[in-house]
Amino acid sequence: MMGASTHWGGILMQVRITKLRLALAASVCVLGGVAIATLLSPLAGSALATAGQIVNVSDPTASYTARVDSSGALKTAGLDAPTLPRLPFNSSRDVKAGIGIRVLGPTSATVALTDLKIANDLRNTGARLVALNEYSAAAPNTSCSPVRHRYLGYYDVPARDSIHANFETPLVLKPIGFGDAWCLAVSVLVPVSDNNYAVSLSVGGYVPSGLFFPSQRSTRPPQSGAAPRKR
Secondary structure (H helix, E strand, O other): OEEEEEEEOOEEEEEEEOHHHHHHHHHHHHHHHHHHHHHHHHHHHHHHHHHOOOOOEEOOOOOOEEEEOOOOOEEEEOOOOOOOOOOOEEEEEEEOOEEEEEEEEEEOOEEEEEEEEEEOOOOOOOOEEEEEEEEEEEOOOOOOOOOEEEEEEEEEEOOOOEEEEEEEEEEEEOOOOOOEEEEEEEEEEOOOOOOOOOEEEEEEEEEEEOOOOOOOOOOOOOOOOOOOEOO
């Protein structure tokens, strides 16, 4: 038990403070603090909810960070999402021996080739070498002039056989020069003294941009195969 004395109106007063009284006073202070904190906590929570929180979602293996754009969409910076194929097509024609025979075009569109099929006629006794080239010149380039030229590769097609190739990475064709129109041209080499029956050539893909109207269109999925070789 503790005591304290004070003067009140010239009279000496003595107040006795017991341990029980101290404990009660401390309890009142604690309860008062809890009540004040309870009253203030919704205000603090509302302020935090109004301001929001900044959260960064990142890839630890690469420098890709997700952010919310002005429209509210969550997007990843540093990584371009792949564009879905548009306007799938398939175009076919028969090609005999010759140089620079047009297969596609002329066009100024961007075209992505995904599959190619070359079938050697059963009546041919020898293999066929089929080379692929892109010819580009000032639009409209109706004659498919090779003012600018891009060699794409070649295939050896055995006698009485065919090749069906699927390009895991699409073969993208577009104007080589500004204001150009391009054509896909093939050259077919035939062994001496062999028959000259046409090979059947079919190309498929899609059009990422521009206008392109092949002779035929199809949604037939490509099959696995080999990429063209280059000398």
